[in-house]
Amino acid sequence: MxxxxxxxxxxxxxxxxxxxxxxxxxxxxxxxxxxxxxxxxxxxxxxxxxxxxxxxxxxxxxxxxxxxxxxxxxxxxxxxSALGRSLKTQRTGSIGLVVGEITDPFCAELAAGVLACARTLGEHVLLDAAHDDPAREAEIVDRLVEQRVDGIIAIPTGHGDRWRAAMRAGVAVVFADRAPAELPEIPSVLADDAAGVRSAVEYLAGLGHRRIGFLGTTAPGAAPGTDAGVREATFRTALAERGLAPEEDLVVRARPSRDSAFAAAAGLLQRRPDLTAVLAATHLLGEAAVLVARELDLRIPADVSIVMVDDVPWAELCDPPLTAVARPGRDMGYRACEVLLRDPARRERGRPVVLPTELVIRGSCGPRTGMPGGAARSARTR
Amino acid sequence: MxxxxxxxxxxxxxxxxxxxxxxxxxxxxxxxxxxxxxxxxxxxxxxxxxxxxxxxxxxxxxxxxxxxxxxxxxxxxxxxSALGRSLKTQRTGSIGLVVGEITDPFCAELAAGVLACARTLGEHVLLDAAHDDPAREAEIVDRLVEQRVDGIIAIPTGHGDRWRAAMRAGVAVVFADRAPAELPEIPSVLADDAAGVRSAVEYLAGLGHRRIGFLGTTAPGAAPGTDAGVREATFRTALAERGLAPEEDLVVRARPSRDSAFAAAAGLLQRRPDLTAVLAATHLLGEAAVLVARELDLRIPADVSIVMVDDVPWAELCDPPLTAVARPGRDMGYRACEVLLRDPARRERGRPVVLPTELVIRGSCGPRTGMPGGAARSARTR
DNA sequence: CCGCTGTATGGAATCGTTTCCATCCTGGTG
DNA sequence: CACCAGGATGGAAACGATTCCATACAGCGG
CATH class of the missing domain: 1.10.260.40 (lambda repressor-like DNA-binding domains)
Structure with a gap:
C-alpha cells in the first residue's frame, strides 16, 4: 500500500x-x-x-x-468522528433505552416519547429489549455501561444490584412506568395507576356492578412500588371504600404472556359466571378477556362489562369499542428523557414524577343487567 | 484536585x-x-x-x-470503554435502524427482528424514526455516519443522494420493506407484496366479488420498486387476469395518516355503494375501512368484505376478525440484519431477498350477496 | 558454553478528536 | 518608537483502548 x-x-x-x-x-x-x-x-x-x-x-x-x-x-x-470526540469529551451523546418488548404498544409509545425528546436534545438512542428477563436486563445494562452512554432510561424488571452498579459506574438512570421499591434513590416517571384503577372501579360500581373480577399480573411478593402491586392493591381498596368486600376468588393473576393471560381470563369467566364486570390490569389481559367472552358467547356489555388498563389503538376498533384507562406512554417517555438529561436537580431528590391517567369511556360497559343471569349464562357456558 | x-x-x-x-x-x-x-x-x-x-x-x-x-x-x-476500543479497531459494534414510526406495529415487528439478530451477533442498535420525512431521514443518516455505525438498516423514504453518501463514507446499508428503484446497488429485504395482493384479489374474486375497491397509498409517480407501486399495480394486474376491468373510480389513495386514510375510505364507500369488497393496502387503511363501514352501518362481511395488507394484532380482535395478508415483519428485520452483518457476498450482487406473505383468512369476507344491494344500501348511506 | 526457540511481558505508537498553551503578528497607545 | 493587548494560529498532550515490537529469561540441543 x-x-x-x-x-x-x-x-x-x-x-x-x-x-x-x-x-x-x-x-x-x-x-x-x-x-x-x-x-x-x-x-x-x-x-x-x-x-x-x-x-x-x-x-x-x-x-x-x-x-x-x-x-x-x-x-x-x-x-x-463521534468516537474521537466522545473519547476526548467523555460524553457520547447517546442514551440507552431498555424496554420489555418493542412490539408492545405501550413500550413503543414510551420509546416514541424518548426518541422525540432525545432528538430535540441532540442525543442518540440505543434500544434494547429485556423481555422481562432480569438476566437479560443485567447484560444489556452492562453493555450500555461499556458503551459509556450518558444515561439509561428503563422499564425495570430485575433487582437492584445491576442498577446500582450502573450508577456507581457514573451512568445516570431514570426508571419509567415502574419503580422498584428497593431502589428509591433512582428517579422515576410513573403513571398514576392508582387513580386510574380507582376511577375504573368507581365507574363500574356507579353502573351498579357488585361482583367485579380483576385480572392482574403475577407479582406475589410485589413491592408496593411495582405497578402490579399498585393496581391490585388499589382495586381492593377502591372496592372496600365502596363497601364491596373483595372476594379472593374474583382476583386472578397471569404471567405477561398471551397464553397465560388467556388462561387466566378463561378461568375467571368460567369459574364465576355470576360476575358482571371485569377489570383487566393490562392490555394483554383485556385482549384475553374480550376473546374469552366472545368464545363463551358472552355479549359485551350486556352480559359482562370490561374495562382495561392501557388504551391501545385496537381498543377503538374492538366491537364494542373498549373502555380503558389511558396511560400517557409517550409523555412518560418524553418526561423520563427530560429528567435524565436536563433536570439533574430532580434526579437528586428522589420523588417520582407522576403523570395523570384518564378513563376513556367507550362502549364496553353497561349497567348491571337487572337479572344477574347466572342461570342463563351458566347454560351458555359450555 | x-x-x-x-x-x-x-x-x-x-x-x-x-x-x-x-x-x-x-x-x-x-x-x-x-x-x-x-x-x-x-x-x-x-x-x-x-x-x-x-x-x-x-x-x-x-x-x-x-x-x-x-x-x-x-x-x-x-x-x-467501548470508545477506546472502537477508536482503535475502527468498529463500533453498533448498527443504525431507521424506521418510519416505532409505534407502527409493522415497524415495531421489524425492529424486534433486528434486535433479535443484533443480539445474537453482539451488536448494538441505534434507533431513530424518520416519520416519512426525507429531510429527517437524511439528517438521521448523517448522524449515524458520524457515529461510525458498522451499518444501517432502513425502511427508506427519501431519495438516493444521502444513501449514496453514506455508502461512500464506508457504511454498509440494507433496505427493508422498501427498495427505491433508483438505488439498485443497495441490497434489500422485501416481502412478496405482489403475491400477497394477488392472493387477496383471487380470494375475493373467488367469493364472487366483481366490484372491488382498492385503498392505496399516495405515490403517484411511484417507482415500480416501491411498495405503493407494487401493491396497486398488482391489484390491477390481478383483476385484469380475472377478466375484471379495473375501474379507475374504485382505486383511491391516501397519505399515510389516520385522517387521510379515513377520508379516503369514507370517500370510496360513500361514492360507490355498489362495491361489495375492499382491499386495503396498509393496516391504517384497513382500520379506516372498518371504522367507516361501521359508521355507515355496513355489515362486515354481509354488506362489504374487507381484506387488508399487514396482519396486525388487532385484526384478530376485530369483530369480525379481519382477513389479512400477513407480512413477516420480524423475519424481514432479522434477515436484513443478517445480510448486513454476515452476508457481504449477498450485499455485493444486488438481488433483493424476498420473503413470502400469507393470506390469513378470518371472518371479514363473505360471498357476494345475491342482491347487489345498491338500493338498500344507498338508503342506509346518509 | 553458545546460540536458538518460544513463552511472558512491558513500552510505545496509534486511532481521531478537543483543548491548553505558546507563538506570531497587527494595530493602537503612551 | 517601544510596548502591549489581543486576534489568529499551530503544536502537542490528553482521552482509553489494541497491537506491534523489543526484551528478558528459561530450557535445550549441539
Missing part, C-alpha cells in the same frame, strides 16, 4: 485515497477510508486546531481561513 | 479515586471516575498490554498473572 501525492491547487494531499490490491490480486482499485481532521487540515493548509475551531465555532478564526477549511471539508466529504 | 496514594497490599494505587471539593465548597467527598485499563495495570502491577491480553484472551499469559489481573478488574469494577 502506498500513498500518492495530490496534484491539486494546494500541492497538498487530495485526501485519504489509497491504492490497494483487491482480493483477487488482479485489478487494483482505489480504496478510500473516511477523511480525518488531519486530512482536512493538510488540504486547507492549516493546523488541526484551526479545523476544530471552525467546525465547533469555539475560537477566533479569520474569514479567509474559515472559508478554506469549509471548502476542504466539502471536497473531502469530511464528517467528524 | 489531588491523587492520594493507595495503601493496600501491593503498594500501588487503590484505583482512580480522587478528592474534589464539592460545589458548596464546604464538605469534601471522594469522587470516583470510571477505572481505566491503566488503573487495572497499576493495581495488578503489570503492563497495560498484559491486561488487554487477559481480557481479550489474545496472547499468552501466565496463570498467576491472569489471576492478579482478574482480581484487580473485580476490585476496581473495571469495564473496558
Amino acid at each position: 502506498e500513498t500518492i501525492p495530490y496534484s491539486g491547487d494546494m500541492g497538498g494531499w487530495g485526501g485519504p485515497v489509497r491504492w490497494e490490491a483487491s482480493a483477487d490480486g488482479v485489478c487494483e482499485r482505489p480504496v478510500s477510508r473516511a477523511a480525518t481532521i488531519k486530512d482536512v487540515a493538510r488540504r486547507a493548509e492549516v493546523g488541526v486546531a484551526t479545523v476544530s475551531r471552525v467546525l465547533s465555532g469555539s475560537g477566533p478564526v479569520s474569514p479567509a481561513t474559515r472559508e478554506r477549511v469549509l471548502r476542504a471539508v466539502r471536497e473531502l466529504e469530511y464528517r467528524p | 489531588e491523587t492520594i496514594p493507595y495503601s493496600g497490599d501491593m503498594g500501588g494505587w487503590g484505583g482512580p479515586v480522587r478528592w474534589e471539593a464539592s460545589a458548596d465548597g464546604v464538605c469534601e467527598r471522594p469522587v470516583s471516575r470510571a477505572a481505566t485499563i491503566k488503573d487495572v495495570a497499576r493495581r495488578a502491577e503489570v503492563g497495560v498490554a498484559t491486561v488487554s491480553r487477559v481480557l481479550s484472551g489474545s496472547g499468552p499469559v501466565s496463570p498467576a498473572t491472569r489471576e492478579r489481573v482478574l482480581r484487580a478488574v473485580r476490585e476496581l469494577e473495571y469495564r473496558p
Whole structure:
C-alpha cells in the first residue's frame, strides 16, 4: 500500500485515497477510508486546531481561513468522528433505552416519547429489549455501561444490584412506568395507576356492578412500588371504600404472556359466571378477556362489562369499542428523557414524577343487567 | 484536585479515586471516575498490554498473572470503554435502524427482528424514526455516519443522494420493506407484496366479488420498486387476469395518516355503494375501512368484505376478525440484519431477498350477496 | 558454553478528536 | 518608537483502548 501525492491547487494531499490490491490480486482499485481532521487540515493548509475551531465555532478564526477549511471539508466529504470526540469529551451523546418488548404498544409509545425528546436534545438512542428477563436486563445494562452512554432510561424488571452498579459506574438512570421499591434513590416517571384503577372501579360500581373480577399480573411478593402491586392493591381498596368486600376468588393473576393471560381470563369467566364486570390490569389481559367472552358467547356489555388498563389503538376498533384507562406512554417517555438529561436537580431528590391517567369511556360497559343471569349464562357456558 | 496514594497490599494505587471539593465548597467527598485499563495495570502491577491480553484472551499469559489481573478488574469494577476500543479497531459494534414510526406495529415487528439478530451477533442498535420525512431521514443518516455505525438498516423514504453518501463514507446499508428503484446497488429485504395482493384479489374474486375497491397509498409517480407501486399495480394486474376491468373510480389513495386514510375510505364507500369488497393496502387503511363501514352501518362481511395488507394484532380482535395478508415483519428485520452483518457476498450482487406473505383468512369476507344491494344500501348511506 | 526457540511481558505508537498553551503578528497607545 | 493587548494560529498532550515490537529469561540441543 502506498500513498500518492495530490496534484491539486494546494500541492497538498487530495485526501485519504489509497491504492490497494483487491482480493483477487488482479485489478487494483482505489480504496478510500473516511477523511480525518488531519486530512482536512493538510488540504486547507492549516493546523488541526484551526479545523476544530471552525467546525465547533469555539475560537477566533479569520474569514479567509474559515472559508478554506469549509471548502476542504466539502471536497473531502469530511464528517467528524463521534468516537474521537466522545473519547476526548467523555460524553457520547447517546442514551440507552431498555424496554420489555418493542412490539408492545405501550413500550413503543414510551420509546416514541424518548426518541422525540432525545432528538430535540441532540442525543442518540440505543434500544434494547429485556423481555422481562432480569438476566437479560443485567447484560444489556452492562453493555450500555461499556458503551459509556450518558444515561439509561428503563422499564425495570430485575433487582437492584445491576442498577446500582450502573450508577456507581457514573451512568445516570431514570426508571419509567415502574419503580422498584428497593431502589428509591433512582428517579422515576410513573403513571398514576392508582387513580386510574380507582376511577375504573368507581365507574363500574356507579353502573351498579357488585361482583367485579380483576385480572392482574403475577407479582406475589410485589413491592408496593411495582405497578402490579399498585393496581391490585388499589382495586381492593377502591372496592372496600365502596363497601364491596373483595372476594379472593374474583382476583386472578397471569404471567405477561398471551397464553397465560388467556388462561387466566378463561378461568375467571368460567369459574364465576355470576360476575358482571371485569377489570383487566393490562392490555394483554383485556385482549384475553374480550376473546374469552366472545368464545363463551358472552355479549359485551350486556352480559359482562370490561374495562382495561392501557388504551391501545385496537381498543377503538374492538366491537364494542373498549373502555380503558389511558396511560400517557409517550409523555412518560418524553418526561423520563427530560429528567435524565436536563433536570439533574430532580434526579437528586428522589420523588417520582407522576403523570395523570384518564378513563376513556367507550362502549364496553353497561349497567348491571337487572337479572344477574347466572342461570342463563351458566347454560351458555359450555 | 489531588491523587492520594493507595495503601493496600501491593503498594500501588487503590484505583482512580480522587478528592474534589464539592460545589458548596464546604464538605469534601471522594469522587470516583470510571477505572481505566491503566488503573487495572497499576493495581495488578503489570503492563497495560498484559491486561488487554487477559481480557481479550489474545496472547499468552501466565496463570498467576491472569489471576492478579482478574482480581484487580473485580476490585476496581473495571469495564473496558467501548470508545477506546472502537477508536482503535475502527468498529463500533453498533448498527443504525431507521424506521418510519416505532409505534407502527409493522415497524415495531421489524425492529424486534433486528434486535433479535443484533443480539445474537453482539451488536448494538441505534434507533431513530424518520416519520416519512426525507429531510429527517437524511439528517438521521448523517448522524449515524458520524457515529461510525458498522451499518444501517432502513425502511427508506427519501431519495438516493444521502444513501449514496453514506455508502461512500464506508457504511454498509440494507433496505427493508422498501427498495427505491433508483438505488439498485443497495441490497434489500422485501416481502412478496405482489403475491400477497394477488392472493387477496383471487380470494375475493373467488367469493364472487366483481366490484372491488382498492385503498392505496399516495405515490403517484411511484417507482415500480416501491411498495405503493407494487401493491396497486398488482391489484390491477390481478383483476385484469380475472377478466375484471379495473375501474379507475374504485382505486383511491391516501397519505399515510389516520385522517387521510379515513377520508379516503369514507370517500370510496360513500361514492360507490355498489362495491361489495375492499382491499386495503396498509393496516391504517384497513382500520379506516372498518371504522367507516361501521359508521355507515355496513355489515362486515354481509354488506362489504374487507381484506387488508399487514396482519396486525388487532385484526384478530376485530369483530369480525379481519382477513389479512400477513407480512413477516420480524423475519424481514432479522434477515436484513443478517445480510448486513454476515452476508457481504449477498450485499455485493444486488438481488433483493424476498420473503413470502400469507393470506390469513378470518371472518371479514363473505360471498357476494345475491342482491347487489345498491338500493338498500344507498338508503342506509346518509 | 553458545546460540536458538518460544513463552511472558512491558513500552510505545496509534486511532481521531478537543483543548491548553505558546507563538506570531497587527494595530493602537503612551 | 517601544510596548502591549489581543486576534489568529499551530503544536502537542490528553482521552482509553489494541497491537506491534523489543526484551528478558528459561530450557535445550549441539
